[in-house]
Amino acid sequence: MRKTLALKPPSFAALVQQFFTEYLVAQRSVSPRTVACYRDALLLFLDFACRQLGKAPTSMRLADLQPDLILAFLDHLEQDRKNSVRSRNLRLTALRAFLKFAGRRDVASLHDVERALSVPMKRFERPMLNYLTRAEMVAVLGQPGESWSSQRDYLLLTMLYNTGARVSEIIGVRVVDVVLDGAACVHLHGKGRKLRSIPLWDATVAGIRSWLRLNPTLLGEAALLPNRDGKAMSRSNVAQRLDLAVSRAGVEQPGLLKKRVSSHILRHYMPFPTISGNEDKRL
Structure with a gap:
């Protein structure tokens, strides 16, 4: 009886690379400005996650992206970097896009991805627009x-x-x-x-x-x-x-x-x- 070789899931580093080169650029053909926005969001998150987890980006796994880590990152953006709620939500949008892509490439980590995607956007009041006479x-x-x-x-x-x-x-x-x-x-x-x-x-x-x-x-x-x-x-x-x-x-x-x-x-x-x-x- 033939043994079926299980395909090894892609590494976290490979998923990040494929997200940008294959998904955003080749498949979605998003604008360079959007790519830069997503790049900046992931760079900020990886820098924060590496300090929190004591790991290099090449050693990270999808399972490391727990809701508590993501929420701590979002709090860091607002409290330490003084980002607005709108900017916080934009960074979370980039993370969610990456997680959805990663879940399709590494089905064994779908549960971890599902938990990470449960982090909600933050609601905020939109100020009344000023006007000029x-x-x-x-x-x-x-x-x-x-x-x-x-x-x-x-x-x-x-x-x-x-x-x-x-x-x-x-x-x-x-x-x-x-x-x-x-x-x-x-x-x-x-x-x-x-x-x-x-x-x-x-x-x-x-x-x-x-x-x-x-x-x-x-x-x-x-x-x-x-x-x-x-x-x-x-x-x-x-x-x-x-x-x-x-x-x-x-x-x-x-x-x-x-x-x-x-x-x-x-x-x-x-x-x-x-x-x-x-x-x-x-x-």
Whole structure:
């Protein structure tokens, strides 16, 4: 009678590698940003787990991922790293995705995976979204100054206001993504690789034309709104420039200094564009 050789389950290290190379990239084709988010979550967890368990990552097993360890990691994120509940839940989402994948590759550990997946997301209150008055919005936009950075920042804020786009979408805009002739629009590359086209107002088109005349080397695949090194701006860079604009506008509109103004606020202030695609007549 022939003996059936039992297949050896993959090691924990092999599961982590397969999760990224085979599942996320090859099968799901998720965006590089999502891969980076999941990578950071697992790196944080492995670093914490190794210290708690006294094991190297190569020595870990799925059975080590007990609910108590995961809950301790999530508490560490909130208490020691001062992460918000939203960030905590994002890290847990990445862990859960890995566990579901691992359970399909190592069926002998399904019970351990099931117990680990029982750790719930944490509920939290969503704060009421702040808003800007028309006068405050006009003050934040301001007028383009003489310096290179001032003119870039003005166009940055104008495009955020015009399009209602996420920061990641705006800093990802390339020169080739902007259509200025005919029905002017900008092609945005959003979350989940979604593409959408947003009409541009006449004032925005004029601002882009002026910016490109000032920077004749910005062509094709180049970032429309680069930093001093010619690369795309970062999210923290945009937040810094917006904070400067709000501080400047606070002289004219003191109420701004009592508000937490973020790019998300600008997204929700976006008016409905007119049929002709012209700028908001309230401004």
